[in-house]
Amino acid sequence: MIKAISNRGQAQPASPMRRLEAPYLKMKEIRSHIYPLNIGQPDIETPPSYMDVYRNFPGPTIKYGPSGGLTEYRKTLSDYYANCGISLTPDEILVTTGGSEAIIFVFAAITDPGDEVIVPEPFYANYNGFANMVGARIVPVTSQAETGYALPPISEVESKISARTRAIMICNPGNPTGYAYTEKEIKDLKTLCLKHDIFLVSDEVYREFVYDGTHHSILSESGFESHGIIVDSLSKRFSLCGARLGQVASHNKAVMDAILKMGQARLCPPTVEQYAAMEVHKLGQDYFDGIRKEYQKRRDTVFDGLMKTEGVFCKKPRGAFYIQAKLPVENTVEFAHWLLTEFEMNNETVLVAPGNGFYATKDIGFDEIRIAYIIESGQLARAMDILREGLSAYPGRR
Amino acid sequence: MIKAISNRGQAQPASPMRRLEAPYLKMKEIRSHIYPLNIGQPDIETPPSYMDVYRNFPGPTIKYGPSGGLTEYRKTLSDYYANCGISLTPDEILVTTGGSEAIIFVFAAITDPGDEVIVPEPFYANYNGFANMVGARIVPVTSQAETGYALPPISEVESKISARTRAIMICNPGNPTGYAYTEKEIKDLKTLCLKHDIFLVSDEVYREFVYDGTHHSILSESGFESHGIIVDSLSKRFSLCGARLGQVASHNKAVMDAILKMGQARLCPPTVEQYAAMEVHKLGQDYFDGIRKEYQKRRDTVFDGLMKTEGVFCKKPRGAFYIQAKLPVENTVEFAHWLLTEFEMNNETVLVAPGNGFYATKDIGFDEIRIAYIIESGQLARAMDILREGLSAYPGRR
Numbered sequence: 001m002i003k004a005i006s007n008r009g010q011a012q013p014a015s016p017m018r019r020l021e022a023p024y025l026k027m028k029e030i031r032s033h034i035y036p037l038n039i040g041q042p043d044i045e046t047p048p049s050y051m052d053v054y055r056n057f058p059g060p061t062i063k064y065g066p067s068g069g070l071t072e073y074r075k076t077l078s079d080y081y082a083n084c085g086i087s088l089t090p091d092e093i094l095v096t097t098g099g100s101e102a103i104i105f106v107f108a109a110i111t112d113p114g115d116e117v118i119v120p121e122p123f124y125a126n127y128n129g130f131a132n133m134v135g136a137r138i139v140p141v142t143s144q145a146e147t148g149y150a151l152p153p154i155s156e157v158e159s160k161i162s163a164r165t166r167a168i169m170i171c172n173p174g175n176p177t178g179y180a181y182t183e184k185e186i187k188d189l190k191t192l193c194l195k196h197d198i199f200l201v202s203d204e205v206y207r208e209f210v211y212d213g214t215h216h217s218i219l220s221e222s223g224f225e226s227h228g229i230i231v232d233s234l235s236k237r238f239s240l241c242g243a244r245l246g247q248v249a250s251h252n253k254a255v256m257d258a259i260l261k262m263g264q265a266r267l268c269p270p271t272v273e274q275y276a277a278m279e280v281h282k283l284g285q286d287y288f289d290g291i292r293k294e295y296q297k298r299r300d301t302v303f304d305g306l307m308k309t310e311g312v313f314c315k316k317p318r319g320a321f322y323i324q325a326k327l328p329v330e331n332t333v334e335f336a337h338w339l340l341t342e343f344e345m346n347n348e349t350v351l352v353a354p355g356n357g358f359y360a361t362k363d364i365g366f367d368e369i370r371i372a373y374i375i376e377s378g379q380l381a382r383a384m385d386i387l388r389e390g391l392s393a394y395p396g397r398r
Numbered sequence: 399m400i401k402a403i404s405n406r407g408q409a410q411p412a413s414p415m416r417r418l419e420a421p422y423l424k425m426k427e428i429r430s431h432i433y434p435l436n437i438g439q440p441d442i443e444t445p446p447s448y449m450d451v452y453r454n455f456p457g458p459t460i461k462y463g464p465s466g467g468l469t470e471y472r473k474t475l476s477d478y479y480a481n482c483g484i485s486l487t488p489d490e491i492l493v494t495t496g497g498s499e500a501i502i503f504v505f506a507a508i509t510d511p512g513d514e515v516i517v518p519e520p521f522y523a524n525y526n527g528f529a530n531m532v533g534a535r536i537v538p539v540t541s542q543a544e545t546g547y548a549l550p551p552i553s554e555v556e557s558k559i560s561a562r563t564r565a566i567m568i569c570n571p572g573n574p575t576g577y578a579y580t581e582k583e584i585k586d587l588k589t590l591c592l593k594h595d596i597f598l599v600s601d602e603v604y605r606e607f608v609y610d611g612t613h614h615s616i617l618s619e620s621g622f623e624s625h626g627i628i629v630d631s632l633s634k635r636f637s638l639c640g641a642r643l644g645q646v647a648s649h650n651k652a653v654m655d656a657i658l659k660m661g662q663a664r665l666c667p668p669t670v671e672q673y674a675a676m677e678v679h680k681l682g683q684d685y686f687d688g689i690r691k692e693y694q695k696r697r698d699t700v701f702d703g704l705m706k707t708e709g710v711f712c713k714k715p716r717g718a719f720y721i722q723a724k725l726p727v728e729n730t731v732e733f734a735h736w737l738l739t740e741f742e743m744n745n746e747t748v749l750v751a752p753g754n755g756f757y758a759t760k761d762i763g764f765d766e767i768r769i770a771y772i773i774e775s776g777q778l779a780r781a782m783d784i785l786r787e788g789l790s791a792y793p794g795r796r
Contacts, residue, residue: 002624002650002651002652003595003597003624003625003650003652003653004652005507005508005650005652005653005656006506006507006508006509006510006513006564007510008506008507008509008510008511008532009506009507009508009652009653009656010652010656012506012507012656012659012660012663013659013663014659014662015465015659015662015663018465018662039462041461041462042459043459044459045457045458045459046457046458046459046460048457048458050460051455051457051458054452054453054455054670055452055453055454055455056453057449057452057453059443059444059446059449060443060444060446060449061440061441061442061443061444061637062444062448062637062638062639062640062641063439063639063640064437064439064633064639064640065640067413067416097495097499097642097668098664098665100663100664100665101495101664104531104664108404108406108407108410108531108532109403109404109406109407109410110403110404110407111404111406112404112405112406112533113406113511113512113533114511115404126662126663126664126665128663129659129660129662129663129664130663130664133502133506133532133660133663134406134506134531134532134533135510135511135532135533166404197401199401226400226401227401235462239459239460240460241460241461241462241665241666241669242460242461242462242463242666242668242669242670243460243668243669243670244495244642244666244667244668252400252401252403253400254400254401254402254403254407254408255401255403255407258403258407258408258410261410261411261412261413261527262410262527262531264412264413264416264524264527265410265411265413265498265524265526265527265528265531266496266498266499266502266524266527266528267496267498267524267639268639268640268642269642270495270640270641270642270668270671271639271640271641272452272640272641273668
């Protein structure tokens, strides 16, 4: 008999974004093209200055760096935040192995096993996985497609607070919703967190991807000296998904001290990557303006394509590179699978992420999908045509 | 008032290896040289074939790889283990961000909060940090300097098993002890683990560093189809500390499935590093023979130096690149600090790691230090002379 693992190990959730990976790999052999709209892997080139550091790295040894990140690089990040209107000293920033590690460290630092973190759903599904790893629990508060997935009424958020609540966590702008929180929503959350003495954790990895209006970081607000924590990543911002660099930032010294000790346990984040990351941070506002323009065009292409599709509902999202949309089908898990494995237009099809995987509440989100617009507009237009045809041909259509 | 963090966050232990970092940085400005014997950062050059991959990486984008590691690279690792006499399919290996992440994943997969893992002490202190992060508890069983830190009598290990015990964990060969477990000890542990239906987790990152006799991996033993888990790292083996690559390996499918889901949550280990790591695995036995010879010479230098020092006790360790030694002082925390900040020979001194940090039992190990022999023999001989003089000049000497 196989030795059993722990309850926690058994409860570890599978990633909904990767659930269709096996049929996808199979269908790739059969279809002439499958448009990958399921994962947030940007196609934008990594800045050449990053690659140059790899190419010229002197060596001769790839050594451990400091546990909190290279001193010079933390200064770079401090300057980066200053440019975003966020004042953080290098000591208030700790470099992590991707945004993923940042979230694990934060959950471990602010929760004890059994404690709760409130998250507006739909949310980035891996929050569940990180929480499970450290024995914490995500408590969802449901936002609505009809409001574009805005923050639910603050009284509804407050109603989720229990004696075990340690934090509210938001993703701003949101994955999978694309929703960018308003200044008022951030202030309302702050008031609520201070009232109940709980943290506000803000995942701001898509900070630069706001197309209409501006981004409101929690740490550009005063009053978060003690209760605000940012988790961040270079993956999307600089097309550095495989580099595994992120960071945690907070003015709360107790949080940063605990996280530094966790950082010491795991020794250090990748070394060469940090040297290279210093270079990409020299790119100015022009770089982000160019990327933002490109993604905005894509968002508009996808949104227009969806609006032309009968029975589809979504509000135009302001940020990130995702659209969460309601489809006229009962079950998008089945639909996405059918679209991938049974439908084709000129032997092409599209791969989308079923929406229910982004909800913690059981049995909701089954009529939603998430589209990541991480391919260029011409391709996206074509992918939207295929989705539209697929929907009209789908036997399970409502 | 500052917002309080969790009990877990407050309990996160500081790394004893990095405890003297602040005075070290200060004294570096004052002393002409400080021999760094405190951390396991090898000075050996990273293989040039690794650096070549960095230099020629085609780009243009640094993408996510598969969560379990690049398929090709897992095949490479399967071949590597086959050469070590360990039969593992690529599916039984998962690539992690350093050995650190491997240990966190294993602890999360096999323990629930409050569960226990028995570890012979002195042990690699960061095990405490990883266990604390996931709410598990390390239960030490004390090994003795007099036996060279061999496995304590198996009845003593067994006496530590409780209803909450989920695993025994060893480091083989050991950090900080240098002890390499014998075949009989591995078999005894296996019998015990099977009897009590608990896992044996073996940290084998120093596998190639055994100077007298051979290494006995738990997975070269039959009977570990279900209860054995290896955690591993390239950091020491290929001087790749800053690359952050390691792996977990087990025949237990439930363990590997749970760990893959954790891997999916954090997306992937560093991408370019894996391509580069494929290259270094092409280095043959010659490479390891050369390195082993170099480290053996260093071990002999340090051991001979210690044997010439009055009042010092240690057995000659067979492996890794550490020696844990008893000194004729009451408190090596104070002695190491004094040596660093107050003693000098021609304006040089040495930095060693106090031994108590490697014990979980309170108030033991205070007469021990750990020496990492990660500088060349000539320098080590000089460092041993300084240590000897320091000991004889030390006011707190017994």
